[in-house]
Amino acid sequence: MSWPQGGGVRVDVAVVPNAKRTEAIGLHDGALRVRLAAPPVDGAANEALQRWLAGALDVPLRAVELVLGQTSRRKRLQVQADVAAVEHWLQALREAGVLEAQRQGPPTEA
Structure with missing residues (x-):
């Protein structure tokens, strides 16, 4: 996860489609691992991911x-x-045990 200069946040995600429910389950190779309750067909998984993140x-x-x-x-x-x-x-x-306890926020300026 990073905070680009233009504002907002950039989120790297590793998805697992066709899950029973959509949920974050941890980290994988520097990305948030997310199970998606959608098939990887016709953009359904992408749409489910965007909806889930918008809701979260x-x-x-x-x-x-x-x-x-x-x-x-x-x-x-x-x-x-x-x-x-x-x-x-x-x-x-973090409280749900999905992420480690270290700070993930934007860098502070010195």
């Missing part, structure tokens, strides 16, 4: 853009969300 960050669907990995299991999304909302979401993932 409480932003409108139009604020979540798939920028890399249209046909891959590895994806990058750009989300227009404020830092506080992202930090809250990351804290909830």
Whole structure:
């Protein structure tokens, strides 16, 4: 996860399609691993991922853009969300045991 200079957050995701439910399950090779309750057919998995992330960050669907990995299991999304909302979401993932306890927020300026 990174915070590009243009604002928002960039999220790298490793997806597992055809799951029973959509949920974050941990980290895989530096990306958030997400099970998707959608098949990888006709963009259904991409749409499910975008809807899930928009809901998790409480932003409108139009604020979540798939920028890399249209046909891959590895994806990058750009989300227009404020830092506080992202930090809250990351804290909830940490408390659920999905992420390690280290800080994932934007770098602080020296």
